[in-house]
Every structure is written in structure tokens, then in C-alpha cells.
Amino acid sequence: MARSDRLAEYRSKRDPSRSGEPVGRGLGAGDGDRFVIQRHDASTLHFDFRLQVGDVLVSWAVPKGPSLDPADKRLATPTEDHPLDYAEFEGRIPEDEYGAGTVVVWDTGTYRNLTERRGEQVPIAEAVDGGHLLVWLDGRKLTGAFALTRMRGREQWLLVKRDDEGADRRRKPAVTQPESVLSGRTNEELAGE
Incomplete structure (x- = not known):
């Protein structure tokens, strides 16, 4: 299935006239390779890790949020594209809508695909389909x-920070920096508005 066709699942779960969420009409691949991590306080608080792959954002829900400690292995469950x-979506999704709760843009920026196989770069869509990718994030809160x-035989994935100059075993941005990088809220x- 083409990635853009996967937006059918996204659209089938939402009523944008009620939730205020984007419908994604009329957008092409855009410029560059963007990433966004949204802090989503729904039935449980989690972080949605999203990478631009062509004309969609491929997405994983990360319950504990990304860690800068290479020793931490964060569970990441795939969600719909x-x-x-x-x-750029921030807002409050009404109680009777899918994903009800508040969403802020916790981090955003660009990424570089570092995924290789036998010394050759693997295209990002192929890396996602193959179940392993390595990306360099240039964000406002996360770098590296x-x-x-x-995980073998399972739908869940693991998100792990590599040990590089962006690693920091003491800093816990998912806990200490809850605010949006776009609005500061x-x-x-958002819930109190």
C-alpha cells in the first residue's frame, strides 16, 4: 500500500470538525526530512515520535518519552501514519473523540537517515519496512x-539513544521540559483553557 493511502486509517478515526486535527489534504512531500515529537496527554501520557517519510509522518507512541541515556530502551508502538x-498540531481533542486529550509539540526539527546495510545507505521507507532505522535528530531538545x-516476532519497537555527543545520562528532558517548543505551553x- 502506498504511504499516502495509509492516511485513510488516520482519517477514519477522526472528525476534524470536532477535534481540530489536520486532514492532510493537498500536501506533497515537502522540503527536507522533518521529525516531530508530540507530548500527548490522552488516556495515558505518552510521546508520539514521528518521522517524515515521503508525504506522511510515520509514527510511534513512546510511553516514557525519548531518553538521552543510551542505557535506556524505550518501548515504541507503531500507530497510523x-x-x-x-x-504543527497543538490542541485539545474533545472527550468523545479518538485520542481525546491535549497535544503539544514537545520537539521538532530535521533528521538525517544514517541507516546502512553493507556500507550502503538504506532508503528511510525501506528501513522502516525492514524494522530497523538509525536517524540523526537536529531538534530543539534532542540531538544526536x-x-x-x-522486536523480533512482535509489533513493538525499541527507541534507543546512541552514545554520541548528544547523549546525557543525567538530563531527563521528557520529565523536566514538558513545554511545547512552539507555544511554550x-x-x-492547554487543558485549563
Whole structure:
């Protein structure tokens, strides 16, 4: 199935007239390779890790959020692809809608695909389909290499920080920096509006 066709699942779960979420119409591949991590306080608080792959954002839900400690292995569960304009979405999804809760853009920036096989770069879509990718994030809160690997025989993946200059075993941005990099607001502030 073409990646753009996967937006059918995204659209089938939402009523954008009620939720305010983007519908993703009329967007092409855009410029560059973007990533976004959204802090989503829904039935449980989690972080949605999204990478631009062509004309969609391929997405994983990370319950504990990304860690800068290479010793931490974060569970990452794939979710449906999202439209590119979701990368800037912040808001409060009403209680009776899918994903009800508040969403802020916790981090955003660009990424570089570092995935290789036998010394040759693997295209990012192929790396996702193959269950292993390595990307370098240039974000406002996160920088450096992160690996995403599907666990054998399971749908879950692991998100792990590589040991490089962006690694920091003491800094815990998922806990200490809850605010949006776009608006400066927290999920709690959005919920109170």
C-alpha cells in the first residue's frame, strides 16, 4: 500500500470538525526530512515520535518519552501514519473523540537517515519496512543518533539513544521540559483553557 493511502486509517478515526486535527489534504512531500515529537496527554501520557517519510509522518507512541541515556530502551508502538501538517498540531481533542486529550509539540526539527546495510545507505521507507532505522535528530531538545528497532516476532519497537555527543545520562528532558517548543505551553495549560 502506498504511504499516502495509509492516511485513510488516520482519517477514519477522526472528525476534524470536532477535534481540530489536520486532514492532510493537498500536501506533497515537502522540503527536507522533518521529525516531530508530540507530548500527548490522552488516556495515558505518552510521546508520539514521528518521522517524515515521503508525504506522511510515520509514527510511534513512546510511553516514557525519548531518553538521552543510551542505557535506556524505550518501548515504541507503531500507530497510523499522520499527515505532514500534523507536525504543527497543538490542541485539545474533545472527550468523545479518538485520542481525546491535549497535544503539544514537545520537539521538532530535521533528521538525517544514517541507516546502512553493507556500507550502503538504506532508503528511510525501506528501513522502516525492514524494522530497523538509525536517524540523526537536529531538534530543539534532542540531538544526536537514535535507533528504532522492531522486536523480533512482535509489533513493538525499541527507541534507543546512541552514545554520541548528544547523549546525557543525567538530563531527563521528557520529565523536566514538558513545554511545547512552539507555544511554550504545557498540556496542563492547554487543558485549563
